[in-house]
Amino acid sequence: MTSSTDPGSGAARVLALLWREPGARTSTRGPRQGLSVDAVVAAAIELADSAGLEALTMRRVAQALGVAPMSLYTYVPGKAELLDLMLDAVYGRMPYTETAGLPWRERLAAVARDNRALCDRHPWVALVSAARPPLGPGLMAKYERELLAFDGLGLDDVEMDDALAYLLGFVQASARASSAARALRRESAITDEEWWAANEPLLARIFDATRYPTAARVGSAAGEVRGTAFDPDHAYRFGLERVLDGLGVLIEARDR
Amino acid sequence: MTSSTDPGSGAARVLALLWREPGARTSTRGPRQGLSVDAVVAAAIELADSAGLEALTMRRVAQALGVAPMSLYTYVPGKAELLDLMLDAVYGRMPYTETAGLPWRERLAAVARDNRALCDRHPWVALVSAARPPLGPGLMAKYERELLAFDGLGLDDVEMDDALAYLLGFVQASARASSAARALRRESAITDEEWWAANEPLLARIFDATRYPTAARVGSAAGEVRGTAFDPDHAYRFGLERVLDGLGVLIEARDR
DNA sequence: CATCTCGCCGTACGCCGTACGGCAGGCGGT
DNA sequence: ACCGCCTGCCGTACGGCGTACGGCGAGATG
Known part of the structure; x- marks a missing residue:
């Protein structure tokens, strides 16, 4: 599987995720994904907003989405990268005043x-x-x-x-x-x-x-x-x- | 034991600890303490200095002192209070320039x-x-x-x-x-x-x-x-x- | 319909802070 | 001298965390 453009261990994959680059998914075999990166990020943001950063755990995000904790790792390499995605998402939707x-x-x-x-x-x-x-x-x-x-x-x-x-x-x-x-x-x-x-x-x-x-x-x-x-x-x-x-x-x- | 000046749950006892007020220890029954607040604080500071704040755990402080983890709670109400004591200790020993x-x-x-x-x-x-x-x-x-x-x-x-x-x-x-x-x-x-x-x-x-x-x-x-x-x-x-x-x-x- | 692929996730590991309660050792009183 | 109380010490355990690993089963392809 690890091709020459191996996205590596999270830290390298996060950039592609941030820009929502389609993964190296070529074959269409197997079941479709039931969720999406955006859904995971949105659920994480909502949880962190309402319950605080210390309550933001992978288990609770998964619970909010109705999936098992380990399923999240299909969409996101880990918690650190999820935080990056959350941050960029709110930056992108941030209201600003024209000056x-x-x-x-x-x-x-x-x-x-x-x-x-x-x-x-x-x-x-x-x-x-x-x-x-x-x-x-x-x-x-x-x-x-x-x-x-x-x-x-x-x-x-x-x-x-x-x-x-x-x-x-x-x-x-x-x-x-x-x-x-x-x-x-x-x-x-x-x-x-x-x-x-x-x-x-x-x-x-x-x-x-x-x-x-x-x-x-x-x-x-x-x-x-x-x-x-x-x-x-x-x-x-x-x-x-x-x-x-x-x-x-x-x-x-x-x-x- | 809880007298009218009940020091309460840590948050209230920390001030007395900071000023090294002698505890409510009146009777001399039982074994003497083998360590001291200062020893615990010093070990914690050394550990945090050398291994970083994320490595500062009660278990590792205890290990550095050669005691079991739970023994620390004889000297310090909890980790938060230990951090307060560490902070005040380095403030007190801080070098400063005369101006x-x-x-x-x-x-x-x-x-x-x-x-x-x-x-x-x-x-x-x-x-x-x-x-x-x-x-x-x-x-x-x-x-x-x-x-x-x-x-x-x-x-x-x-x-x-x-x-x-x-x-x-x-x-x-x-x-x-x-x-x-x-x-x-x-x-x-x-x-x-x-x-x-x-x-x-x-x-x-x-x-x-x-x-x-x-x-x-x-x-x-x-x-x-x-x-x-x-x-x-x-x-x-x-x-x-x-x-x-x-x-x-x-x-x-x-x-x- | 067989087969391949991949999403899903059950289980487990090694951490954390610390509540609880028992044990044993040392002191005061008799 | 001895007894009994007091107290420091700490073994065990609980509920949490992030996530590695590997199996299962469903769905798409041929």
């Missing part, structure tokens, strides 16, 4: 907003690794579209790529933090207030405010304003302004 | 450099969740010291906390990307060049450069300059300048 003609800061803000909205709809997107992204049609279209927001600003090609990666990295890190905070609130048996109430006496006895005066002052000020230890939404809004300001410095330098 | 008197940009750059060095020595640090950090002595000292880098710049208390979290978030995200890239290179059976060589023909046939002209131009330019698809070190250097520039805009606005 041609707007000032650069609004264009970049729109890119950030679109990506944040994607992570809002599909929280697992922020949690899958960003190393070696899936080179499928969805990512290509997204990359092309988002690069255009950085066009005509005086940046060279490499800087455009750097700047986009920087912006997307910030959005991903923010979304990850939001997701972690949400997961903590969901799965922790104890609420923030309960935790604080239970631990405040011990902390008050043990924490020496005179040793850490700045920490005590700043920490309590931040805690009071936000009402909680960590507010991911606030961190996002604060951070995005800094990101845009920082890119603005580069853009103005190149403009001159 | 009093330096200009603000160098102070902030030093904070970033120290944290990146920490993630370099202990790659797992970047991978554990940032939500609800361990409120132990190590984190307190780190928080105090790093806040001082933002002191006297005209920022109010909340802004100081925001700015520090922003800077640390960037460093963490960068370190995570580096770690992911390293893990990919290590565990993938195929190198970057091999992958490209194997997939280039398919990609050339399938990828329509006229549909995505900007992506094709920018992607190939970035790939040629860096020699690889993704260069985490370059992304860090580029990003850090933007982060500092962005914070500079805020600092100058407050300075006026």
Whole structure:
């Protein structure tokens, strides 16, 4: 079976799958496939959306499709490749705002907003690794579209790529933090207030405010304003302004 | 046994453990403990450093200590709490550069450099969740010291906390990307060049450069300059300048 | 109708975190 | 000196995971 164009062990087959290249299927013998790659990917996305990435298991995807777990491996080399396919699929269907003609800061803000909205709809997107992204049609279209927001600003090609990666990295890190905070609130048996109430006496006895005066002052000020230890939404809004300001410095330098 | 100050199920006991509060041990009956929390934490850190976070399992920590897996639960409520203890321990021993008197940009750059060095020595640090950090002595000292880098710049208390979290978030995200890239290179059976060589023909046939002209131009330019698809070190250097520039805009606005 | 092919999937392996309960060793009290 | 309690230690087990392997049976071809 292994021909000279042996697709190899998953890692090599994923590109063909991403572009939905017809497999090396030549003969028509045997039963037809009852499912499709798209059906598997769609079921996996729905499961991850509704139950979270940690609930995305091959067994549960199979259950949602009414097949046995091992049947999935007919369509997909493994779980890692399934995640690649899921990612490219949501990239391809991602809604985006048209920004041609707007000032650069609004264009970049729109890119950030679109990506944040994607992570809002599909929280697992922020949690899958960003190393070696899936080179499928969805990512290509997204990359092309988002690069255009950085066009005509005086940046060279490499800087455009750097700047986009920087912006997307910030959005991903923010979304990850939001997701972690949400997961903590969901799965922790104890609420923030309960935790604080239970631990405040011990902390008050043990924490020496005179040793850490700045920490005590700043920490309590931040805690009071936000009402909680960590507010991911606030961190996002604060951070995005800094990101845009920082890119603005580069853009103005190149403009001159 | 459960007194009115019942330490409860792990999540509540972790604070006492972080500060190494003597447990509710009153009677001296029974055998002495053969290990200590510190020994368990040290073994776990060494294991995570040398074998990676995914290799950090209770069984392997126990093996390194020469005890049975379940014995660890005498010292530590569970794996999550062990991670908290590990994190606070490396925070407490973290080397840092003295920056009093330096200009603000160098102070902030030093904070970033120290944290990146920490993630370099202990790659797992970047991978554990940032939500609800361990409120132990190590984190307190780190928080105090790093806040001082933002002191006297005209920022109010909340802004100081925001700015520090922003800077640390960037460093963490960068370190995570580096770690992911390293893990990919290590565990993938195929190198970057091999992958490209194997997939280039398919990609050339399938990828329509006229549909995505900007992506094709920018992607190939970035790939040629860096020699690889993704260069985490370059992304860090580029990003850090933007982060500092962005914070500079805020600092100058407050300075006026 | 025989035969070939291939989708499907039952079973199993080696991992994980950790709940439960028994055993044995060391200490305090008598 | 001895007994009995307390407690650290840990053997066993459960329910989960990804997926390798190989057999079975259905469907299309000839």
